[in-house]
Amino acid sequence: MTTNPAASGRGRPVVQVDHLRKVYGETVAVDDVSLTVAEGEIFGVLGPNGAGKTTTVECVTGLRRPDGGSVRVLGLDPQCQAAQLHQLVGAQLQFSAHPDKLRVGEVLDLYRSFYRRPADLTELIEGLGLAGKLRTYYRSLSGGQKQRLSIALALIGSPRVAVLDEMTSGLDPQARRDTWDLVESLRGRGVTILLVTHFMEEAERLCDRLALIDRGRIVATDTPAGLADRVKGGKLVRFTPSGPFDDRLLLDLPEVRSLERNARRAVVTGIGDLVNAVILTLAAAGVTAHEVELGTSSLEDAFVELTGRHAQPAGASR
Amino acid sequence: MTSVSNTQCSSVRFEAAGRLVLSEARLAWRSPRGLAFGVGLPLGMLVLFGELPRFKQHPAGLGGLSRFAAEVPVLAAFVIAALALLVLAGPLTSYRELGILRRMSITPVRPVWLLAAQLVVNLAVALIALIVLFGVAVAAFGVAAPKDPGALVLSLALCACALFALGLFIAAVAPNSGTLVAIEAGSFFPLIFLAGLWVPVQEMPTALQDTSNYTALGAAVQAAQDAMEGTFPPARPLLVMAGWAVVFGLAAWRFFRWE
Numbered sequence: 001m002t003t004n005p006a007a008s009g010r011g012r013p014v015v016q017v018d019h020l021r022k023v024y025g026e027t028v029a030v031d032d033v034s035l036t037v038a039e040g041e042i043f044g045v046l047g048p049n050g051a052g053k054t055t056t057v058e059c060v061t062g063l064r065r066p067d068g069g070s071v072r073v074l075g076l077d078p079q080c081q082a083a084q085l086h087q088l089v090g091a092q093l094q095f096s097a098h099p100d101k102l103r104v105g106e107v108l109d110l111y112r113s114f115y116r117r118p119a120d121l122t123e124l125i126e127g128l129g130l131a132g133k134l135r136t137y138y139r140s141l142s143g144g145q146k147q148r149l150s151i152a153l154a155l156i157g158s159p160r161v162a163v164l165d166e167m168t169s170g171l172d173p174q175a176r177r178d179t180w181d182l183v184e185s186l187r188g189r190g191v192t193i194l195l196v197t198h199f200m201e202e203a204e205r206l207c208d209r210l211a212l213i214d215r216g217r218i219v220a221t222d223t224p225a226g227l228a229d230r231v232k233g234g235k236l237v238r239f240t241p242s243g244p245f246d247d248r249l250l251l252d253l254p255e256v257r258s259l260e261r262n263a264r265r266a267v268v269t270g271i272g273d274l275v276n277a278v279i280l281t282l283a284a285a286g287v288t289a290h291e292v293e294l295g296t297s298s299l300e301d302a303f304v305e306l307t308g309r310h311a312q313p314a315g316a317s318r
Numbered sequence: 319m320t321s322v323s324n325t326q327c328s329s330v331r332f333e334a335a336g337r338l339v340l341s342e343a344r345l346a347w348r349s350p351r352g353l354a355f356g357v358g359l360p361l362g363m364l365v366l367f368g369e370l371p372r373f374k375q376h377p378a379g380l381g382g383l384s385r386f387a388a389e390v391p392v393l394a395a396f397v398i399a400a401l402a403l404l405v406l407a408g409p410l411t412s413y414r415e416l417g418i419l420r421r422m423s424i425t426p427v428r429p430v431w432l433l434a435a436q437l438v439v440n441l442a443v444a445l446i447a448l449i450v451l452f453g454v455a456v457a458a459f460g461v462a463a464p465k466d467p468g469a470l471v472l473s474l475a476l477c478a479c480a481l482f483a484l485g486l487f488i489a490a491v492a493p494n495s496g497t498l499v500a501i502e503a504g505s506f507f508p509l510i511f512l513a514g515l516w517v518p519v520q521e522m523p524t525a526l527q528d529t530s531n532y533t534a535l536g537a538a539v540q541a542a543q544d545a546m547e548g549t550f551p552p553a554r555p556l557l558v559m560a561g562w563a564v565v566f567g568l569a570a571w572r573f574f575r576w577e
Binding site for chain 2: 061062086089091093095098099101102106107109110114115116153157
């Protein structure tokens with residue numbers, strides 16, 4: 001993982017959300033959310049469907065007016081100082097489109113003209129794989145290409161803070177990885193990134209820190225590894241035993257917490273030097289462990305345990 | 319330092335405004351439905367009416383004018399009404415539906431600029447169409463050149479303000495593109511009828527004439543006909559148009575939804 005400026009104490013707070021509350025009619029979208037994003041950090045907002053992730057970042061970009069609490073971005077109030085804020089903050093919205101009959105290059109030139117310090121267009125479109133598409137009409141783009149254009153528009157003003165809401169939904173795996181590379185290169189240039197995501201892999205790969213939101217409240221804020229460590233204590237061994245063995249043999253070991261079996265495979269979770277304990281004990285009983293796989297409990301485990309729900313399926317919305 | 323960033327700021331604004339107008343103009347050109355309604359149709363009618371014998375008559379009610387000459391201000395009103403009512407609101411409503419106005423609201427440029435760009439493009443098209451319309455009527459069909467061009471410009475400018483305000487109001491209140499088409503047609507056809515497209519206002523029953531007098535388009539035709547003949551239009555049609563412009567302009571401002 002790249003060095004984390006927040007952890008090393010270099011980054012000053014760039015986004016500060018304090019006790020944010022937002023209500024739509026009877027529905028409390030955001031109940032009480034506080035978070036601080038340090039300069040140069042990639043900060044992820046993770047949570048199940050309807051948890052209030054999108055509403056939270058919409059208050060950060062000034063799209064929505066908070067009903068309670070305060071939001072400051074680069075020291076600016078997104079409601080009262082919107083004009084200054086929007087020169088410095090680029091955002092990608094989940095649902096946005098452009099006129100069908102504008103070409104990609106025309107949309108980019110248009111948005112580029114809005115900013116005082118526009119980004120280098122060539123670099124941006126190459127990073128997003130749009131270089132060959134400049135003459136293409138918006139309506140002829142695939143879903144993934146439209147998504148990449150919307151990321152390009154978020155970054156076109158050389159923002160100091162980029163807010164990306166579900167930026168890789170609808171992208172194929174290669175485009176997703178290319179986009180991750182682009183986001184990492186932005187961090188390399190000191191851009192602060194607030195990322196709403198439901199892809200665990202994306203959160204683990206990119207984010208320096210994560211806030212897990214559920215039902216409009218922050219459940220936990222930590223590094224991806226820190227969040228994963230909060231559950232179950234961590235380790236996991238999968239293997240195919242060469243012959244039958246008694247469950248008690250392993251369950252009696254101090255390192256082992258649980259054992260599950262299906263037709264062929266056995267899955268053991270636990271702590272400490274789990275692998276050696278399991279393999280040596282089995283060997284002593286004349287059983288060999290084949291096809292051994294190791295794992296630590298993942299961010300996804302943390303997600304499920306902390307929110308009591310499963311991660312959203314790909315492509316789900318706010 | 320301040321002056322430098324101010325200059326930079328205003329040049330950015332200037333470029334952004336230009337780009338917005340350019341992209342709206344491109345879109346108008348690429349979806350020529352608007353140009354067909356606002357320019358092609360009235361010019362086509364002008365040429366058609368010019369060839370029909372019936373329009374060469376000089377009925378008593380028209381004060382010595384031929385039917386054709388009396389029809390020219392109606393077609394001018396048609397140009398303005400078609401662009402304002404049938405063309406302007408469509409893109410604005412779809413920009414709202416597609417989230418384009420919302421997307422623009424998080425850029426340094428306010429979404430109201432997009433609305434302004436759309437107005438500029440349609441007003442420019444209207445201006446060109448009107449120049450061509452009067453040019454062809456005078457040059458090819460022998461209509462007398464407007465005797466009070468200043469009053470004609472004033473009448474048509476007020477007409478444009480009134481009708482574009484109404485068009486913006488329609489864009490403001492139309493819940494979606496489907497309903498929009500119905501509202502557009504439901505306002506355009508009665509107004510253009512009352513302006514005298516099918517039956518000259520002078521030949522309408524009194525009740526319809528009175529109604530026509532208080533519509534912006536009927537008032538525009540009256541004022542333009544006076545200007546063509548060299549009489550400065552009376553206050554009433556001018557005030558009617560100004561009134562529509564203010565009422566619908568304020569209502570559009572009040573009710574316009576950006577998302």
